[in-house]
Amino acid sequence: MRGLRRLSLASVAMVLGRVPCRLKSRGGQPPAPLGARILTNPEDVFQHNMWDHVKWSEEEKEKARQKADDNSSLRIPLEEQGKYDMDACKYWDSFYETHQDKFFKDRKWLFLEFPELLPLGLESSATEERPCGLRAPCPEPGVSGTEKETGQQRQHAPSHQHIDPLTSDCQQSCNQDGRDTAGAARQTRSFPGEHATFRIFEVFSSGFYSSPPICSNIIDTGAFLYCCDFSPRAVQLVKDHPDYDQSVCHAFVQDVCDEVGSFPFPPLSLDVILLVFVLSSIHPERVQGVVTRLSQFLKPGGILLFRDYGRYDLSQLRFKKGRCLSENFYSRGDGTCVYFFTKDEVHSLFSNAGLEEIQNLEDRRLQVNRGKKVVMRRVWMQSKFKKPQPLAPPS
Numbered sequence: 001m002r003g004l005r006r007l008s009l010a011s012v013a014m015v016l017g018r019v020p021c022r023l024k025s026r027g028g029q030p031p032a033p034l035g036a037r038i039l040t041n042p043e044d045v046f047q048h049n050m051w052d053h054v055k056w057s058e059e060e061k062e063k064a065r066q067k068a069d070d071n072s073s074l075r076i077p078l079e080e081q082g083k084y085d086m087d088a089c090k091y092w093d094s095f096y097e098t099h100q101d102k103f104f105k106d107r108k109w110l111f112l113e114f115p116e117l118l119p120l121g122l123e124s125s126a127t128e129e130r131p132c133g134l135r136a137p138c139p140e141p142g143v144s145g146t147e148k149e150t151g152q153q154r155q156h157a158p159s160h161q162h163i164d165p166l167t168s169d170c171q172q173s174c175n176q177d178g179r180d181t182a183g184a185a186r187q188t189r190s191f192p193g194e195h196a197t198f199r200i201f202e203v204f205s206s207g208f209y210s211s212p213p214i215c216s217n218i219i220d221t222g223a224f225l226y227c228c229d230f231s232p233r234a235v236q237l238v239k240d241h242p243d244y245d246q247s248v249c250h251a252f253v254q255d256v257c258d259e260v261g262s263f264p265f266p267p268l269s270l271d272v273i274l275l276v277f278v279l280s281s282i283h284p285e286r287v288q289g290v291v292t293r294l295s296q297f298l299k300p301g302g303i304l305l306f307r308d309y310g311r312y313d314l315s316q317l318r319f320k321k322g323r324c325l326s327e328n329f330y331s332r333g334d335g336t337c338v339y340f341f342t343k344d345e346v347h348s349l350f351s352n353a354g355l356e357e358i359q360n361l362e363d364r365r366l367q368v369n370r371g372k373k374v375v376m377r378r379v380w381m382q383s384k385f386k387k388p389q390p391l392a393p394p395s
Helices: 009-016 042-047 058-071 078-086 088-099 108-113 181-186 211-218 232-239 284-295 343-351
Strands: 198-203 223-229 249-253 270-276 298-309 324-326 329-331 337-339 356-369 374-386
Touching: 042 356, 078 088, 088 232, 108 211, 198 211, 211 223, 211 249, 223 232, 232 249, 270 284, 284 298, 284 343, 298 343, 343 356, 343 374
Parallel strands: 198 223, 198 270, 223 249, 270 298
Antiparallel strands: 298 374, 324 329, 329 337, 356 374
């Protein structure tokens, strides 16, 4: 736990005294986003592992910025950076070989924060609110040793894996002229989930796979789930999970950075796209292209759900000098990479892909090691963006 700053109770009290009150649950929906555990008495800080809605002082923000500037002052030489691109699949296959399926954990928070993942009428059962004190904090991707910052570090290496075959019809450009989505689907050949009334697509994140719990919640609902990773080992782990059901789920190998890669569904066919700890692992220069391509598969009115690392998260500040690839983009010791976003960057990223903002939040929390009496500051981004309905033609 080297490098973690211990906070006095007085410091915690000053920070948390600025936290606003939580909104109560309304109309059967989950409580206001990002948790409901608010520390009102600083002496209780070690009673739980996580506290929600923590604001930082200007001094704390400046200290974090200085720390990030310091650990990025010495960067990985340009001539060495190529291996993190070309060998990304090797790094991740090794990661999955080591950790296997240790990441299939309780995802109750997923349906609380993202009830849009389920067809109408199912949200209430899957998002049934637990008492505040029992609400599990939003977990990060899988733990590797003492590094709890592992996310979907899907690097942008060329894809050499088998890709499910599709006809070129499925690769037609997304029309924005008002043609209905059913018509677009009819022009394609048969594809997995073609008869579904609700389609979800999850791009896997290392250590974060929501496919099993989604599968168990959508059986006999008319919904269908697609999920992909560019690591064949990762896809096989999902297929081997006891909750994987091919009648409602299709897992396949695909590198979402591949500009000419095919998908087993046509444009304008998806109701929901889920990207959790995914985009942070892609080189910043390629992220916009990935989002723009994926958004073409959303139906008008479809929604993209996003959660990832925020600027000055503890995991960013813990990097040592010499691990920085570019501004706010780092490589871990195992070869996986991670970027740390701001709210403005997230908004621009999805808005530039033609999506409309529904939610764009910065999730600041205190993560507590009760055994060592250490308080750590975590920052994540959580957002929802919607594909607008096409404009009606002029009368």
